[in-house]
Amino acid sequence: MAEAPKPSSSVKLVLLGEAAVGKSSLVLRFVNNDFQENKEPTIGAAFLTQKCNLPTRTIKFEIWDTAGQERFASLAPMYYRNAQAALVVYDITKPTSLVKARHWVAELQRQASPGIVIALVGNKLDLAGESQGASEDADGEDGGDARKVSTEEAQSYADEESLLFFETSAKTGHNVTEVFTAIANAIPETSLKSARGPGAAGNANRAADEQRVNLSGPRDAGAKDGCAC
Amino acid sequence: MESLSDTKWDVVISGTGLQQSLLALALSRSGKNILHVDPNEYYGEAEAVLSLQEVDEWAARRKSGDGDGVFASAKVTRSEGAESLSPRGYSLALAPQLIHTRSELLAKLVSSKAFRQLEFLAVGSFYVFQPSSAASSSSTPSLSRIPSTREDVFANTIISVKAKRGLMKFLKFVLDYTSEPQTDVWKPHAGDSLASFLAAEFKLDADLQAYVVTLTLSLDGNITTEAGLAAIHRHITSMGVFGPGFAAVYPKWGGLSEIAQVGCRAGAVGGAVYMLGVGIKDVQKASSTAEMPEGALDIVLSNDMPVKSRTLVKGLGQPARESRRLSRLTAIVNSDLASLFEAVSEGPTPAVAVVAIPAGTRLGEDGVSTEYPIYAMAHSSDTGECPRGQCVLYLSALASPNAQALLEKALSSLLASLVVEGQESPKSLYQLYYEQIGYDTPSVDVDGQSAVFSSLPLDLAFNDSVLDPVRKAWELVMPDVTDEEAAEYMIFTDREGADAEDELDN
Numbered sequence: 001m002a003e004a005p006k007p008s009s010s011v012k013l014v015l016l017g018e019a020a021v022g023k024s025s026l027v028l029r030f031v032n033n034d035f036q037e038n039k040e041p042t043i044g045a046a047f048l049t050q051k052c053n054l055p056t057r058t059i060k061f062e063i064w065d066t067a068g069q070e071r072f073a074s075l076a077p078m079y080y081r082n083a084q085a086a087l088v089v090y091d092i093t094k095p096t097s098l099v100k101a102r103h104w105v106a107e108l109q110r111q112a113s114p115g116i117v118i119a120l121v122g123n124k125l126d127l128a129g130e131s132q133g134a135s136e137d138a139d140g141e142d143g144g145d146a147r148k149v150s151t152e153e154a155q156s157y158a159d160e161e162s163l164l165f166f167e168t169s170a171k172t173g174h175n176v177t178e179v180f181t182a183i184a185n186a187i188p189e190t191s192l193k194s195a196r197g198p199g200a201a202g203n204a205n206r207a208a209d210e211q212r213v214n215l216s217g218p219r220d221a222g223a224k225d226g227c228a229c
Numbered sequence: 230m231e232s233l234s235d236t237k238w239d240v241v242i243s244g245t246g247l248q249q250s251l252l253a254l255a256l257s258r259s260g261k262n263i264l265h266v267d268p269n270e271y272y273g274e275a276e277a278v279l280s281l282q283e284v285d286e287w288a289a290r291r292k293s294g295d296g297d298g299v300f301a302s303a304k305v306t307r308s309e310g311a312e313s314l315s316p317r318g319y320s321l322a323l324a325p326q327l328i329h330t331r332s333e334l335l336a337k338l339v340s341s342k343a344f345r346q347l348e349f350l351a352v353g354s355f356y357v358f359q360p361s362s363a364a365s366s367s368s369t370p371s372l373s374r375i376p377s378t379r380e381d382v383f384a385n386t387i388i389s390v391k392a393k394r395g396l397m398k399f400l401k402f403v404l405d406y407t408s409e410p411q412t413d414v415w416k417p418h419a420g421d422s423l424a425s426f427l428a429a430e431f432k433l434d435a436d437l438q439a440y441v442v443t444l445t446l447s448l449d450g451n452i453t454t455e456a457g458l459a460a461i462h463r464h465i466t467s468m469g470v471f472g473p474g475f476a477a478v479y480p481k482w483g484g485l486s487e488i489a490q491v492g493c494r495a496g497a498v499g500g501a502v503y504m505l506g507v508g509i510k511d512v513q514k515a516s517s518t519a520e521m522p523e524g525a526l527d528i529v530l531s532n533d534m535p536v537k538s539r540t541l542v543k544g545l546g547q548p549a550r551e552s553r554r555l556s557r558l559t560a561i562v563n564s565d566l567a568s569l570f571e572a573v574s575e576g577p578t579p580a581v582a583v584v585a586i587p588a589g590t591r592l593g594e595d596g597v598s599t600e601y602p603i604y605a606m607a608h609s610s611d612t613g614e615c616p617r618g619q620c621v622l623y624l625s626a627l628a629s630p631n632a633q634a635l636l637e638k639a640l641s642s643l644l645a646s647l648v649v650e651g652q653e654s655p656k657s658l659y660q661l662y663y664e665q666i667g668y669d670t671p672s673v674d675v676d677g678q679s680a681v682f683s684s685l686p687l688d689l690a691f692n693d694s695v696l697d698p699v700r701k702a703w704e705l706v707m708p709d710v711t712d713e714e715a716a717e718y719m720i721f722t723d724r725e726g727a728d729a730e731d732e733l734d735n
């Protein structure tokens with residue numbers, strides 16, 4: 001007999017942060033190991049999925065992009081709903097983006113499920129002169145250190161609010177996988193359930209699947225995974 | 230990014246009510262430039278859900294008898310114990326509606342793939358309230374569950390065998406009521422009341438008539454045979470479509486509001502720009518340009534930003550027709566009222582139950598009779614609208630001078646019928662009363678490059694005719710659609726990554 005398969009759980013992760021800090025680029029790097037210079041503002045993906053293999057379990061992230069709805073503070077409650085993790089991103093070359101990030105953290109603490117795991121991520125580390133991940137091509141732009149937010153400042157804020165904290169470069173890939181692995185590890189086992197679909201886990205323990213009406217398939221009622229396409 | 234004022238918008242949509250949001254969904258793959266604004270700070274307009282905190286602000290601005298033209302006479306009453314309610318733990322729906330499983334709305338949500346972001350809950354039993362009466366042995370009011378399938382009728386022990394026969398005959402008749410020879414039977418009585426038709430043709434007694442009329446959710450209780458048969462047909466044929474034991478569903482977290490949010494998100498994912506807290510201040514028609522030969526609309530937003538758009542679609546228009554008022558009383562109850570939500574078959578646990586108090590029912594000790602039926606939609610905490618251990622009751626009745634008092638009486642009578650022996654009587658902790666002004670049929674008023682949706686009809690179940698105006702507005706924004714594109718209306722494939730792939734692959 002084969003070993004029992006590792007338990008696998010879906011986790012809804014939401015992205016937050018000022019426009020143009022690289023939210024989508026981080027996800028693109030994580031999901032496709034890809035980076036696009038001068039990427040257009042996000043269009044076109046409802047959410048992306050990527051698995052994260054831990055020694056004892058597999059976490060399947062459903063990563064929700066803001067779809068630009070953060071631009072004019074128009075994110076709908078359904079966006080935060082049942083999110084078990086959030087990536088709050090700022091740009092280390094832009095202090096106002098950290099101010100905005102603090103705002104999003106407060107918003108999450110107000111709106112999201114109480115147990116949500118929040119990671120604060122300072123992106124664009126490749127633009128910081130000293131960075132280890134940067135630089136194979138200095139790009140000709142200015143080559144100097146464009147960093148305007150110190151690691152210490154962000155770290156101490158993250159400590160205060162009990163946030164995970166990383167500095168990343170979506171461009172080079174530095175620290176990107178690490179962020180997601182750290183989030184996966186930080187999600188308490190108790191809040192994981194092997195159920196699919198946004199919202200399967202966040203909401204106490206009455207089996208959500210028993211209540212959910214499945215519109216997608218032929219009516220094999222009670223089937224856990226109706227998605228038959 | 231180009232600034233909003235420099236963009237040539239194909240459409241500016243104002244308001245995030247259900248219809249505008251479905252339009253946003255319908256346009257989400259069109260590649261059109263879409264600016265979607267809403268003067269409110271929340272999504273959903275008249276279909277919104279509000280936290281208790283939001284309700285306070287909302288109600289304060291709609292206290293008067295005219296309110297904002299859609300909602301009026303709003304008043305919040307907190308009972309003892311209400312201090313401990315956490316304002317954010319509640320999402321009260323302003324105009325909750327059930328959605329029958331055969332509704333075209335669900336078909337559109339499925340074909341557009343928007344349904345993947347929604348959780349649908351079953352609407353379980355329908356009950357008729359039976360007042361306490363000196364004549365009957367019981368001294369407390371009670372609820373009788375309405376059997377709505379043939380198996381259900383068979384299993385029922387209260388209805389006499391003779392009455393069952395009539396009811397079975399009727400259920401069979403309704404299933405195929407639009408064919409001959411059934412049409413010969415009802416067409417001559419199409420405009421008569423359904424109740425009288427049931428009595429004459431099927432010998433149904435008053436109790437059974439009340440059962441059948443309740444299933445139509447008719448607001449005045451005096452539905453015609455033609456409309457009534459259509460409503461019962463919808464109910465019966467919706468039974469069992471997505472599982473045993475239920476004919477309708479309710480989207481978790483506040484019903485149509487959630488669908489509106491999902492529609493708007495689909496719009497955003499497709500590139501539309503969203504702004505809450507921003508409305509439209511002024512619209513002027515500009516002369517034509519090379520880019521916009523039909524002439525652009527010069528629109529000034531409420532934040533004084535000027536934008537140019539080819540078309541404009543708004544909501545909450547008021548057609549020049551007689552309107553109706555629905556009195557609504559929403560109550561937070563300190564009990565889960567579990568008996569209302571028992572699953573009657575192997576289907577999913579219902580999260581919504583419907584209780585009807587038929588017209589003419591005498592309520593309370595002084596025995597005031599109701600002029601119109603009162604419907605109470607009970608939502609369990611599974612809807613996400615209240616915390617566990619509580620439930621939300623949404624009562625409504627056509628407005629009458631004493632509607633508020635009647636609804637309050639109905640609430641206490643209903644709670645009295647749900648007392649479980651040996652337990653404390655359930656009681657209401659918080660009540661929100663208001664009146665909603667609306668119409669019977671939805672419409673869209675297209676005038677040149679603008680379209681205005683009327684508000685949703687005051688129905689308790691979603692009315693599919695609401696979808697026609699959405700389609701008309703879509704045609705306004707998409708003037709040059711090919712037949713092919715028209716045939717693909719709201720039919721989309723899953724977005725990249727939206728998870729049709731490997732389910733747990735080990």
